[in-house]
Amino acid sequence: MAPPEADVPRVHVAVADVHVRFTAPANAPRGPDSTRRWGRPAVVPRLGNGPAVVVRALAGISLVARAGEAIGVVGLNGSGKSTLLRTIAGLERPARGTVLASSAPVLLGVNAAMVGALTGRENLRLGCLAMGMSPAEVDAAHDGVVALAGIGDAVDRPMRTYSSGMAARLRFAIAAAAQPEVLLIDEALATGDAAFRQRSTDRIEQLRRGAGCVFLVSHGARTIEETCTRAIWLHQGRLVLDGGAAEVAQRYAGWAAELSAGDDAAAAATLAEAFTEGTDTVVALDARRESA
Ligand SMILES: Nc1ncnc2c1ncn2[C@@H]1O[C@H](COP(=O)(O)OP(=O)(O)OP(=O)(O)O)[C@@H](O)[C@H]1O
Numbered sequence: 061m062a063p064p065e066a067d068v069p070r071v072h073v074a075v076a077d078v079h080v081r082f083t084a085p086a087n088a089p090r091g092p093d094s095t096r097r098w099g100r101p102a103v104v105p106r107l108g109n110g111p112a113v114v115v116r117a118l119a120g121i122s123l124v125a126r127a128g129e130a131i132g133v134v135g136l137n138g139s140g141k142s143t144l145l146r147t148i149a150g151l152e153r154p155a156r157g158t159v160l161a162s163s164a165p166v167l168l169g170v171n172a173a174m175v176g177a178l179t180g181r182e183n184l185r186l187g188c189l190a191m192g193m194s195p196a197e198v199d200a201a202h203d204g205v206v207a208l209a210g211i212g213d214a215v216d217r218p219m220r221t222y223s224s225g226m227a228a229r230l231r232f233a234i235a236a237a238a239q240p241e242v243l244l245i246d247e248a249l250a251t252g253d254a255a256f257r258q259r260s261t262d263r264i265e266q267l268r269r270g271a272g273c274v275f276l277v278s279h280g281a282r283t284i285e286e287t288c289t290r291a292i293w294l295h296q297g298r299l300v301l302d303g304g305a306a307e308v309a310q311r312y313a314g315w316a317a318e319l320s321a322g323d324d325a326a327a328a329a330t331l332a333e334a335f336t337e338g339t340d341t342v343v344a345l346d347a348r349r350e351s352a
Contacts, residue, residue, distance in 0.1 A: 069126040070162065072242050072273040073148055076344070078157035080118040080143050080297075086111040117143040118154070119297035125242075127271040130264055132284030132305050134277075134312045135294035141277045144294065145244045148275065165242035166191060168235045176220030180211060180230050183219055187234040201237040208259055209233035229256055236263045243267060246277045261287050281309040293334065301334045 118140050125131055133141045146152045148159055149167035174183050184205050188198040206215055209230045211222075219227060229252055235243060243264075252260060264274050264287055278284055284291050284305050291308035293300040301308050311334055318327040 069128050070271070071124055071126055071160075072162045073123075073125040073165070073275075074158075074160045075121055075123050075144075075148065076158045076160075078118055078121045078147060078154045078159060079116070080140075080147055080152050081155045082115045082117055083112045084115055086113045116297050117152075118147065120157070121294075121297070121299050122157075123292060123299065123302060125273045125275070127241075127273055128268055129290055130268045130274040130276060130288040130305075132276050132278060132288035132291035132309060133294065134279070134281070134284060134291060134309060135300075136316070139294040140297040141294055142246055143297075145246055145275055145277060148242070149244055161242055163241045165244050166235050166238055166240035167244040168231055168246060174219055174227070174231065177218055179217060180209070180215040180219055180222070181206070183230065184215075184234055184237075187231075188237055191235075191238040191240070193238055205233045205237045208236065208263060210256055210259065225252060228252070232260055232263075236260075236267060239267065239270065239272065241272050243272060243274045245274065247279070257283070281313040284309040295331065298335075300331065301337060 121140075121144060133144060135141050143152060145167060147154060148161065149165045150159075150161075151167070175186065178186065184202065185198055188201060188205075189195070193201065209215065209232070211226045211229055214222060214226055215230075219230070222230070232245070235245075245264075264276070267274055268289070274288075276284070276287055278287075288305035288309075290303065291305045291312075292302045293308050293312045301311065311330070315327055315330045315334070318330060
């Protein structure tokens with residue numbers, strides 16, 4: 061029997077049959093051969109006006125994310141993970157389908173405006189203010205952000221002097237400071253050392269327990285298992301599997317291992333089996349009731 065409605069955690073994100081397409085230049089060869097390929101010299105592609113292909117980055121994704129969930133997103137390069145996060149953040153416009161969010165999602169690294177010439181500390185203030193925190197809230201959060209980033213004296217150096225890992229750590233700490241209802245993290249934790257990974261895992265857990273909802277793109281099955289309550293597996297813009305973090309991460313890792321071992325038949329069977337289990341999510345939106 062379904063639990064009474066009051067017991068069901070609040071919906072923070074609803075994604076209903078979302079399709080996102082990009083237009084990219086077709087890979088037309090340059091030089092004498094290209095005139096043959098496109099028939100006449102006049103149609104040789106120039107300055108980006110040549111033939112184009114449509115990339116279906118997301119092809120009918122549906123899911124609901126509720127308060128208290130940390131959702132890992134796994135998939136091969138180019139499977140649509142970043143596009144899904146950018147679409148939830150409102151940065152990509154779906155060709156079809158709908159995305160609803162309970163409040164403005166914070167996509168790590170985008171919402172926090174970082175300026176290379178300013179110090180980490182100055183960027184901390186700027187980033188927090190850009191996410192809508194008041195100056196008093198920024199003051200109150202300051203020490204916690206510096207401690208979470210854990211970049212030592214570098215916090216007073218210009219950000220353009222940071223390594224990519226140091227910048228990623230500061231961005232994560234700033235984004236988490238706003239205690240967003242919906243936090244979207246795209247691989248930022250991959251660059252951290254073990255101590256930072258532990259601190260960031262704890263921070264995500266804290267946000268989740270405070271009724272937030274976190275999406276985490278990661279290629280590390282272990283990171284997903286340790287950090288998330290649930291995971292989704294994307295392949296060529298489609299949702300393969302949506303379930304418990306450990307199960308989805310392990311099945312994805314098993315499939316990836318079959319692929320890298322060149323066992324195409326086993327990989328195809330694993331993918332087909334996962335698809336048949338995980339493609340029946342239907343999200344019916346009723347925005348008036350804030351539920352799906
Ligand atoms: N701005 C764009 N213009 C054209 N194609 C794009 C654009 N952004 C993404 N794509 C294409 O959309 C598909 C999905 O890309 P996306 O970045 O979402 O994949 P991903 O799973 O995040 O990959 P990765 O693990 O490498 O970060 C890819 O085929 C990519 O080439």
